[in-house]
Amino acid sequence: MKIVVALKQVPSRDSSLRVPAGGTWIDESDVTYEINEPDAYALEAALQLKELHGGEVIVVCAGPDGAASSIREALAKGADRAIHIQEDKLHQADTLGLATVLAAAIRAESPDLVLTGLQSDDIGSGQTGVVVAELMGLPSATIIMAVEVKDGSIRVKRELEDGWFQHVTLPLPAVLTIQSGINKLRYATLMGIKKAKTKELRKVSAADLGGVPTAQLRCEKVYLPGRAKQTQILEGDARTAAAALADKLKFEVRVI
Amino acid sequence: MSVLVVLEQSGGNFHRMGWEAIVAAKELDLPVYAATIGAAGAAASKAVDKVYSIQHADLSAYSADGYTAALEQLIRSINPEYVVFPHTYQVRDYAPKLATRFGCVLVSDAVKLSRTVAARQLFQGKLNADFALPSSGPRFISVQAGAYRGDALGGGSPEVVAFTPELAGGAIRVKAEEPFRESSRAVDLTAAEIIVSVGRGIKEKENIVLVEELAAALGGELAASRPICDNGWLPMERQVGSSGQTVAPKVYIAIGISGAIQHQVGMKGSKTIVAINKDPDAPIFEVADYGIVGDLFEVVPALTEAVKKLKG
Numbered sequence: 001m002k003i004v005v006a007l008k009q010v011p012s013r014d015s016s017l018r019v020p021a022g023g024t025w026i027d028e029s030d031v032t033y034e035i036n037e038p039d040a041y042a043l044e045a046a047l048q049l050k051e052l053h054g055g056e057v058i059v060v061c062a063g064p065d066g067a068a069s070s071i072r073e074a075l076a077k078g079a080d081r082a083i084h085i086q087e088d089k090l091h092q093a094d095t096l097g098l099a100t101v102l103a104a105a106i107r108a109e110s111p112d113l114v115l116t117g118l119q120s121d122d123i124g125s126g127q128t129g130v131v132v133a134e135l136m137g138l139p140s141a142t143i144i145m146a147v148e149v150k151d152g153s154i155r156v157k158r159e160l161e162d163g164w165f166q167h168v169t170l171p172l173p174a175v176l177t178i179q180s181g182i183n184k185l186r187y188a189t190l191m192g193i194k195k196a197k198t199k200e201l202r203k204v205s206a207a208d209l210g211g212v213p214t215a216q217l218r219c220e221k222v223y224l225p226g227r228a229k230q231t232q233i234l235e236g237d238a239r240t241a242a243a244a245l246a247d248k249l250k251f252e253v254r255v256i
Numbered sequence: 257m258s259v260l261v262v263l264e265q266s267g268g269n270f271h272r273m274g275w276e277a278i279v280a281a282k283e284l285d286l287p288v289y290a291a292t293i294g295a296a297g298a299a300a301s302k303a304v305d306k307v308y309s310i311q312h313a314d315l316s317a318y319s320a321d322g323y324t325a326a327l328e329q330l331i332r333s334i335n336p337e338y339v340v341f342p343h344t345y346q347v348r349d350y351a352p353k354l355a356t357r358f359g360c361v362l363v364s365d366a367v368k369l370s371r372t373v374a375a376r377q378l379f380q381g382k383l384n385a386d387f388a389l390p391s392s393g394p395r396f397i398s399v400q401a402g403a404y405r406g407d408a409l410g411g412g413s414p415e416v417v418a419f420t421p422e423l424a425g426g427a428i429r430v431k432a433e434e435p436f437r438e439s440s441r442a443v444d445l446t447a448a449e450i451i452v453s454v455g456r457g458i459k460e461k462e463n464i465v466l467v468e469e470l471a472a473a474l475g476g477e478l479a480a481s482r483p484i485c486d487n488g489w490l491p492m493e494r495q496v497g498s499s500g501q502t503v504a505p506k507v508y509i510a511i512g513i514s515g516a517i518q519h520q521v522g523m524k525g526s527k528t529i530v531a532i533n534k535d536p537d538a539p540i541f542e543v544a545d546y547g548i549v550g551d552l553f554e555v556v557p558a559l560t561e562a563v564k565k566l567k568g
Binding site: 011014016017019024026094095096099118121122123124125126127130131133134135139140141142143158159160161162163164165166167168169170171180181182215216217218219220221222223224225226227228229231232233234237238239241242243245246247248249250253255256 | 320321344345346348349350352353356357359360361362363364365373377378379380381382383384385386387388389390429430431432433434435436437438449450474482483486487492493498499500501502506507524528529530531535537539541542543544545546547548549550551554555556558559561562563565566567
């Protein structure tokens, strides 16, 4: 089974985010990066499917030079090879633009299955997998919790709202977007890290794949969200703040 | 010029977020048409200008392929300037496909919209961004849960128009089985007056006892954000958020929870919200009434002590 995993490199969850005045994106100068968390689960799902059914796992990642560190990490965890679509101004592309170059790269591989995370932790449009599927003319299913391969098709468990689930069966090839937390992520072993250095990491430019279409959605500004409520911050050391909060709970909220 | 709002229903039960999407659509100050897949049902008594009831035997169960094909045909026949959806799990499954079919981009999970601009969140709610909408329609937008108030929607008696799409045999590639629930929901968090909820900040399973002790001191229920339940540290039935329970207690104490939108959807209706988090920029503080910025490993035991003292 040939599986493509589309993954994205995003600022780490605990990065402090600063927006330059009048900015349309964050100041990236002292941000650290990691594999987008849902994509890490998609990679793990792909590696587990390969262990069960054999085949090949190919990572496709669009991003600047720095994204290579996340691609190497995926190779170290067990992906067989990778395609790095070099694109510096990825945040200026919209979902259709990004999906267009990803689809071009993936189409050339003719995979049986394409996996990606259900959304990115940075832009979070939650659409890339579905748009890639539509551009490739493939069926898709989203927010997937479990994948079972049955000759020529896959049966997957979709998460619905309010604790409901549903099984659906799709013919292959197909595209799935994977929910976070569905499996246990493996760590790269020392051997894996060593082996990763010898694995194929092919770099292509977005232009080689036909280019990123001009964004239809233009970001005008990025800003701190307004507060829905006026928060009373209780100051002082832990003891003082906790005592002040307990007082509020007793005399204002009246739950003690 | 019109706005088409695509409602969601299952067996005649309409998703409340559909009403919120209509209220959002009214911001655009254009005639508002609603589309339902199946009978018009409750939509026929809402303050909209027209209801399109899409009828086809192959649409009795949801499928991305079926819904996309049917809605594509409806949109091409009435040419709305805007197509507005509630940002539900189902919409996430098919609306990006539908927009792509028009060569368009869906603005997903929008928190505010006007004719020219839609605002949406970035970085799990840490930042907002304004996006200029394309100069020509159809423009596709899905609206975040709770961004507009569904109860602001009045009643009406719109004309109901039946629309029958043509669906080719084999058009629906995905075969769906009946939805099911896993846990029996032994814990009903919706009835709790006090909820003490724990998130990623707790770091280890062994540390959850700190939060348990606080919940016990307050006489409240213990709850959690998704990652805690995914890790198996607490059972799924204690999860609050879009994939868990939606709660509105007298007080909700969020400990080490950053407050991503998927969590906020499940708790922002709480009467009082308390946040304890080391990150002053965590989105949870946007909805909190009281906050402590600090190390939960110091604050929580101190709070448990203080509560016990007040209770005498």
